[in-house]
Amino acid sequence: MRLRSPWQPRLAEGAGPPGERLAAALSQDILSGALEVGARLPAQRDLAWRLGIGLGTVTKAYAVLERRGLLRSVRGSGSFVAATEARKGPLVDLSRNAPPSGVSERLLARTLAAVSRRLDADVFNAYPPVAGHARYRNEMARWFRRLGMEADPQCLLLAGGAQHALAVALSTLCGPGGTLLVEAQTYPGVLALARHMGLRVLAVAMDAEGMLPDALDEVLDGLRSEGGIAVYLTPTMQNPTTGSMGRGRREAIVAVCRARDAMLVEDDVYTLAPEAEFPPLAGLAPERVVYINSLSKTLNPSLRVGGLVVPPALVARTEAALHASGLMISPLGCVVMEQWVLDGTAEAIGTAIREEAARRRALAGAILGPAMRDARHVGYHVWLPLLAGQAAVLEAAARALGILVTPPASTAAAPGTPANEASCGVRLCLGAPAMDELETALRAIAGLVENLEAGAPPPVLA
Secondary structure, three states, X not given: OOOOOOOOOOXXXXXXXXXXXXXXXXXHHHHHOOOOOOOEOOOHHHHHHHHOOOHXXXXXXXXXXXXXXXXXXXXXXXXXXXOHHHHOOOOXXXXXXXXXXXXXXXXXHHHHHHHHOOOOHHHHHOOOOOOOOXXXXXXXXXXXXXXXXXOOHHHEEEEOOHHHHHHHHHHHHOOOOOEEEXXXXXXXXXXXXXXXXXOEEEEEXXXXXXXXXXXXXXXXXXXXXXXXXXXXXXXXXXXXXXXXXXXXXXXXXXXXXXXXXXXEEEEOXXXXXXXXXXXXXXXXXXXXXXXXXXXXXXXXXXXXOEEXXXXXXXXXXXXXXXXXXXXXXXXXXXXXXXXXXXXXXXXXXXXXXXXXXXXXXXXXXXXXXXXXXXXXXXXXXXXXXXXXHHHHHHHHHHHHOOEEEOOHXXXXXXXOOHHHHOOOEEEEEOOOOOHHHHHHHHHHHHHHHHHHHHOOOOOOOO
């Protein structure tokens, strides 16, 4: 005789579809400990009858929970709450800014077979030049050209991804005791890196397009630093706010930096296609911009091959910083990059990722509505403008529901300052989760935002 389930059937509050509300209710009770490990869940047909919903709706909700590690199904016995070890992590992670998957096992196998026929043993048997082999620098320059960035391979240095390239750029431009100027809301990785390097970080006020030229000029005016001074920007699909600088704003920023003799670091990892209205800063001021891009955001997270394009006068200094931070880039990664660029695979993957990113952004827009800032470009994250207190409450409430979002404090260059308070919010990353999990998480986030706007308290798990 089967034991009766201890769970009292219910649907979570909110306006979402019944299946999502059922999954949310079960998630809450499992994560809070109200349902203990090993507890039996109601039979699907009986649960559907008791809640007045379709059997298929219950089946889909159970399948979602099983994929998340919250329950396990035993053939002929039923469904049970999974062991604690299987559900230590978050249900859905919207904090990691990765592109949607565009590489299948078949494509990967075909790529490895192709590169095995044209491997150069000399590439693997010796250290490469510090900046990378010329053949791979040429292919990276060709890829950059596809994104609208004309790069001289002689001034292009290969790095182990964009984060490594960024570390090299800051080391070259700022050095010990240097100062980095960033937008009030900025990429968490650059803040962590700058603080690790002991750099002074100054927040510059921003608007929907990004950094304000007048505010930058004011901060630079009279600025003194023991080391170098650099300005860091993601002018296209700004991380985290999704704003993009039009040509006029880019030209104004460049003009300020020229007048104040400040160097720029341009992080261009979210540019997916060239547009005349949004030229690279490096094209507008090649003498004072260090341009950074990589393959991990446009093709695949595991392809850790990045590049820096630097002014000719900085090549030697950048090579020294690159040599000090890492002796070589993975030869296999470079060979895969070369193969994909030459045979058109990179173009095909890039197109597929752009299409999937657009589909996910459309889903987010349909669910979040006006709570989500509209973006000129398609990327892998969206931005929810909120007051600082609301942003912190939303993050905590989402975590209680098993959904990780980017912590608001991690993107704030100077928490508590007026420049930051005017641009606060929460970043949601859309690329990594499975589509059904993403939809469930977004609907839960939409409910939390609705509660915040109505002044209702966030859900509390007992």
